[in-house]
Amino acid sequence: MAKIEFLDTTLRDGEQMRGLSFTSEEKLSIFKMLLNNLKVDRIEICSARTSEGDFRAAEEIFKYAKENDFLDKVEILGFVDGNKSVDWVNRTGGKVMNLLVKGSLNQLTNQIRKTPEFHIKDISEVFSEAGKRNIKLNVYLEDWSRGMKESLDYVFEITKALDRLGAKRIMLADTLGILSPDETKKYVKIMVEKFPEIHFDFHAHNDYGFATANSINAVESGAMGLHATINGLGERAGNTNLAELVVVINDKTKFETGVEESYLYGISKLVERFSGIRIPANKPVIGENVFTQTAGVHADGDKKGNLYVSKLIPERFGREREYALGKLSGKASLEQNLKKLGLELSKEEKEKVLRKINELGDKKQAITYADLPFLISDVLDSPKKKTMEIIDVVVSCGFKLVPNATVTIKYKGKEYSESSAGDGCYDAFMNALKKILVDRLNLDLPKLEDYEVIIPPGGKTDALVETKITWRNKNLFCTSGVASDQVMAAIKATEKMLNLLGGW
Numbered sequence: 275m276a277k278i279e280f281l282d283t284t285l286r287d288g289e290q291m292r293g294l295s296f297t298s299e300e301k302l303s304i305f306k307m308l309l310n311n312l313k314v315d316r317i318e319i320c321s322a323r324t325s326e327g328d329f330r331a332a333e334e335i336f337k338y339a340k341e342n343d344f345l346d347k348v349e350i351l352g353f354v355d356g357n358k359s360v361d362w363v364n365r366t367g368g369k370v371m372n373l374l375v376k377g378s379l380n381q382l383t384n385q386i387r388k389t390p391e392f393h394i395k396d397i398s399e400v401f402s403e404a405g406k407r408n409i410k411l412n413v414y415l416e417d418w419s420r421g422m423k424e425s426l427d428y429v430f431e432i433t434k435a436l437d438r439l440g441a442k443r444i445m446l447a448d449t450l451g452i453l454s455p456d457e458t459k460k461y462v463k464i465m466v467e468k469f470p471e472i473h474f475d476f477h478a479h480n481d482y483g484f485a486t487a488n489s490i491n492a493v494e495s496g497a498m499g500l501h502a503t504i505n506g507l508g509e510r511a512g513n514t515n516l517a518e519l520v521v522v523i524n525d526k527t528k529f530e531t532g533v534e535e536s537y538l539y540g541i542s543k544l545v546e547r548f549s550g551i552r553i554p555a556n557k558p559v560i561g562e563n564v565f566t567q568t569a570g571v572h573a574d575g576d577k578k579g580n581l582y583v584s585k586l587i588p589e590r591f592g593r594e595r596e597y598a599l600g601k602l603s604g605k606a607s608l609e610q611n612l613k614k615l616g617l618e619l620s621k622e623e624k625e626k627v628l629r630k631i632n633e634l635g636d637k638k639q640a641i642t643y644a645d646l647p648f649l650i651s652d653v654l655d656s657p658k659k660k661t662m663e664i665i666d667v668v669v670s671c672g673f674k675l676v677p678n679a680t681v682t683i684k685y686k687g688k689e690y691s692e693s694s695a696g697d698g699c700y701d702a703f704m705n706a707l708k709k710i711l712v713d714r715l716n717l718d719l720p721k722l723e724d725y726e727v728i729i730p731p732g733g734k735t736d737a738l739v740e741t742k743i744t745w746r747n748k749n750l751f752c753t754s755g756v757a758s759d760q761v762m763a764a765i766k767a768t769e770k771m772l773n774l775l776g777g778w
Contacts, residue, residue: 377415451481
């Protein structure tokens with residue numbers, strides 16, 4: 275099986291995504307993970323002559339690369355500007371530059387307003403300067419896709435010149451993401467057949483959503499290298515998503531990669547944190563929902579012999595299959611999660627938990643595996659008959675506003691309502707409750723001894739929250755409540771306390 279070479283350009287082209295900028299420390303962290311864990315073949319880290327921050331980051335990366343014998347794997351985008359880009363790369367400690375040249379007659383004549391002859395002359399000067407500093411040059415044919423459509427003779431002319439000058443690789447760029455899969459196959463094949471001795475890379479953009487398909491067709495037509503970014507970051511609609519591309523090549527082609535699949539998810543999450551750009555939940559391979567079964571029939575099928583499992587299994591990526599809990603999940607999904615937790619419930623208990631899951635599902639609340647222990651504890655611990663019921667609570671609070679609460683309870687068939695302020699939302703609730711129970715009904719309330727808020731691992735803002743409250747009456751006792759809001763969870767815990775006391 276032929277091995278496909280990967281260039282990761284997250285730190286260069288990926289950073290061209292609107293609003294994205296990595297710090298030098300973040301770039302070095304991503305770089306180390308790309309090389310040491312993911313084991314991509316080459317990494318493009320920045321563009322020459324950009325900022326002092328990029329210069330410092332490049333210095334740090336090249337220092338690390340030199341110490342670990344990675345210098346030939348690190349590349350910087352440079353420009354046809356005499357010796358300026360070459361000098362910039364040389365001062366950082368770099369040894370490979372990717373020279374950006376015009377790959378279409380349209381860009382040549384309308385952007386830099388030069389003839390092919392003059393452009394080739396300028397390119398040859400950069401090659402001369404690079405040779406003096408022992409810097410290897412690969413070459414990007416910028417807007418090559420349009421060149422193939424509109425100025426084929428020019429593409430051939432510039433490619434021949436670059437081959438004569440000794441370009442190590444020629445990188446075919448679909449700069450505007452305009453190619454279809456069939457066009458990519460056709461045009462890459464033309465280049466490979468015309469120049470069989472040249473190593474061609476293919477660089478796709480995802481404007482039409484074709485980046486992965488185009489990249490696959492490029493290698494099927496003879497390209498030897500592919501460019502991609504973590505999470506598909508990049509200009510406009512982004513570049514080819516590295517995770518998708520690696521998996522498709524490994525599973526759906528005659529080629530192989532040297533990329534370590536087990537680290538794809540980890541580096542995707544790292545880049546998500548550093549970039550601030552969230553991964554869509556349904557993103558192939560790396561999305562949160564990719565290995566989650568929601569329909570109960572799927573969970574049932576997996577229980578009866580992995581009937582809904584494909585080659586794309588989560589263990590390849592250091593992940594686990596999950597079974598979502600909601601109005602569509604059913605008993606099989608609950609049982610799969612209980613098995614994972616190592617819990618056994620009676621048929622009646624399962625039905626009670628499932629009813630609560632369905633109730634939350636109707637309110638568009640998603641119940642995760644991490645939420646389930648809290649939910650079970652809350653449902654099974656709830657009193658069967660309520661002596662005192664909290665009918666309604668309205669809490670208002672805001673920045674520089676005093677929290678207020680209005681509480682309505684039902685006791686012995688009659689409803690009582692009171693309002694009060696407090697030092698916090700729960701304090702306002704308790705003050706209003708005291709007005710009803712102590713001042714109006716002449717009942718005693720236990721003293722609150724401890725208040726603890728627990729959230730599931732992961733800390734998502736939409737997760738269920740468990741609030742545990744320790745009370746002192748004659749003895750200490752504890753009640754807990756579960757909700758998606760910690761104040762509401764505390765109110766549920768308080769209602770349990772009211773019904774556990776008895777003797778009202």
